[in-house]
Amino acid sequence: MTPKQLTQKILKKDRLSLARFITLLENRDTKAIEALGDLYPKTGKAIRIGITGPQGVGKSSLLNQLIKEVTKQKKKVGVLAIDPSSALHGGAFLGDRIRMQSHTLNKNVFIRSMATRHNHKGLSSALHDAMTALDAFGCDVIFIETIGIGQDEIAISQLTDLSMLVLSPDFGDKFQALKSGLTETCDLLVVNKIDLPKSKQALATLKEMTYLPVLGVSSKKGTQISVLYKKIIQQYDALKKSKVLDFRRTNQQKAAIREKLEETLLSNFNQFWKDKKIQLEIDRLLQKKKNPNQITKKLSTKL
Amino acid sequence: MQAKKIKALIAKPGLDGHDRGAIAVSQALRDAGMEVLYTGIRQTPQHIVETAIQEDVDVLGLSCLSGAHMSLFKEVTSLLKKNKVKGLLIFAGGIIPDDDIPKIKKMGIKQVFPPGSPLSEIVSFIQKSAQKK
Ligand SMILES: Nc1nc2c(ncn2[C@@H]2O[C@H](COP(=O)(O)OP(=O)(O)OP(=O)(O)O)[C@@H](O)[C@H]2O)c(=O)[nH]1
Numbered sequence: 001m002t003p004k005q006l007t008q009k010i011l012k013k014d015r016l017s018l019a020r021f022i023t024l025l026e027n028r029d030t031k032a033i034e035a036l037g038d039l040y041p042k043t044g045k046a047i048r049i050g051i052t053g054p055q056g057v058g059k060s061s062l063l064n065q066l067i068k069e070v071t072k073q074k075k076k077v078g079v080l081a082i083d084p085s086s087a088l089h090g091g092a093f094l095g096d097r098i099r100m101q102s103h104t105l106n107k108n109v110f111i112r113s114m115a116t117r118h119n120h121k122g123l124s125s126a127l128h129d130a131m132t133a134l135d136a137f138g139c140d141v142i143f144i145e146t147i148g149i150g151q152d153e154i155a156i157s158q159l160t161d162l163s164m165l166v167l168s169p170d171f172g173d174k175f176q177a178l179k180s181g182l183t184e185t186c187d188l189l190v191v192n193k194i195d196l197p198k199s200k201q202a203l204a205t206l207k208e209m210t211y212l213p214v215l216g217v218s219s220k221k222g223t224q225i226s227v228l229y230k231k232i233i234q235q236y237d238a239l240k241k242s243k244v245l246d247f248r249r250t251n252q253q254k255a256a257i258r259e260k261l262e263e264t265l266l267s268n269f270n271q272f273w274k275d276k277k278i279q280l281e282i283d284r285l286l287q288k289k290k291n292p293n294q295i296t297k298k299l300s301t302k303l
Numbered sequence: 304m305q306a307k308k309i310k311a312l313i314a315k316p317g318l319d320g321h322d323r324g325a326i327a328v329s330q331a332l333r334d335a336g337m338e339v340l341y342t343g344i345r346q347t348p349q350h351i352v353e354t355a356i357q358e359d360v361d362v363l364g365l366s367c368l369s370g371a372h373m374s375l376f377k378e379v380t381s382l383l384k385k386n387k388v389k390g391l392l393i394f395a396g397g398i399i400p401d402d403d404i405p406k407i408k409k410m411g412i413k414q415v416f417p418p419g420s421p422l423s424e425i426v427s428f429i430q431k432s433a434q435k436k
Pocket residue numbers: 053054055056057058059060061062096099147148192193194195196217218219220221
């Protein structure tokens with residue numbers, strides 16, 4: 001089936017076509033990217049929510065609980081869960097899904113795992129486009145789970161309507177270290193695993209450190225999850241009412257365009273870097289005929 | 304256009320709880336550069352097929368040690384047909400009597416790896432036979 005036919009079937013809610021189309025987007029298939037044009041006009045309904053936070057804090061487990069909240073209201077949920085590709089061999093273990101698989105047979109839930117595949121921000125290069133597909137497919141809510149390496153935190157906040165940072169009480173003293181840069185790009189701080197000891201202290205410490213709303217939950221026990229979901233919807237409604245949402249959505253498109261241009265530049269640059277001329281210059285460096293600054297200057301004129 | 308990747312789902316249908324083999328295969332495929340999902344133990348055929356659909360995998364590995372492989376594999380393969388899933392490379396592993404192998408292959412399962420098969424053999428079989436999308 002051609003990408004164009006796939007998009008037509010996505011609009012008719014065909015899961016197989018949606019899944020195949022996302023694969024083509026991950027491969028950055030030019031025809032599929034073109035066919036997105038048929039889906040864009042059908043987007044805008046879905047609330048796009050980013051979930052980030054350090055490894056193992058319970059992002060997938062929290063998502064598992066949040067999916068329950070959304071589907072209780074008979075709404076459709078899409079999930080894009082990102083896991084890291086190995087820089088060494090390019091392989092990836094897509095381990096988020098296993099925490100959410102109680103929802104697999106629910107026809108109102110579509111979960112898709114994606115590897116980062118060397119995306120320079122630690123997301124997936126297909127992320128924004130895949131959200132377009134899920135939105136056009138009819139999802140009311142789209143959740144994105146990122147790998148939580150810090151730099152993807154800003155990137156995900158730029159590509160979603162709102163985002164939350166998940167932490168856990170066993171971070172305790174490390175909260176202080178997080179302060180520089182991490183906490184302020186999202187809309188909400190969630191402390192997961194409040195069933196663990198010392199969580200009251202951790203919550204109190206965190207609340208002192210930030211002006212953002214802080215909420216403690218336990219994904220294991222299901223504590224405070226509905227409160228969290230209500231809070232998310234409240235925030236979303238407020239964004240919508242104040243027109244901040246329009247502003248954010250325009251910026252999402254802008255960020256996505258920038259991201260794609262950056263990737264083009266980077267891939268052109270990687271091509272340039274493979275050129276034999278570069279090695280010739282490096283050889284001169286080794287022979288001490290030239291210094292690195294001179295070489296950089298000379299090469300920069302050829303960029 | 305980026306390099307295509309082989310994406311594999313390793314699944315354990317049925318009731319046995321031994322997944323050391325399935326996990327070892329998952330790791331070997333990942334280390335060979337594939338993108339790998341593992342379902343965990345005790346998954347129903349419906350569940351496995353729906354996961355294969357949503358994740359659009361190229362390869363499905365079924366591991367079964369419980370002895371119920373014939374009915375479970377049959378159910379998985381007929382559900383795949385019913386859902387019009389095409390181009391999927393399926394292989395199986397676990398304790399499977401020799402007599403069953405021809406019948407399993409008739410279901411559309413390409414290869415059967417008995418316990419103790421070298422992981423490198425499974426990896427190169429997949430690299431040779433999988434159709435990347
Ligand atoms: N005690 C407790 N454990 C939890 C809770 N939520 C998750 N866990 C456990 O924390 C571990 C990691 O959970 P995940 O949901 O996979 O965490 P994650 O942040 O998605 O992990 P990565 O995707 O690998 O970064 C698992 O062993 C969970 O069972 C919780 O609320 N309380």
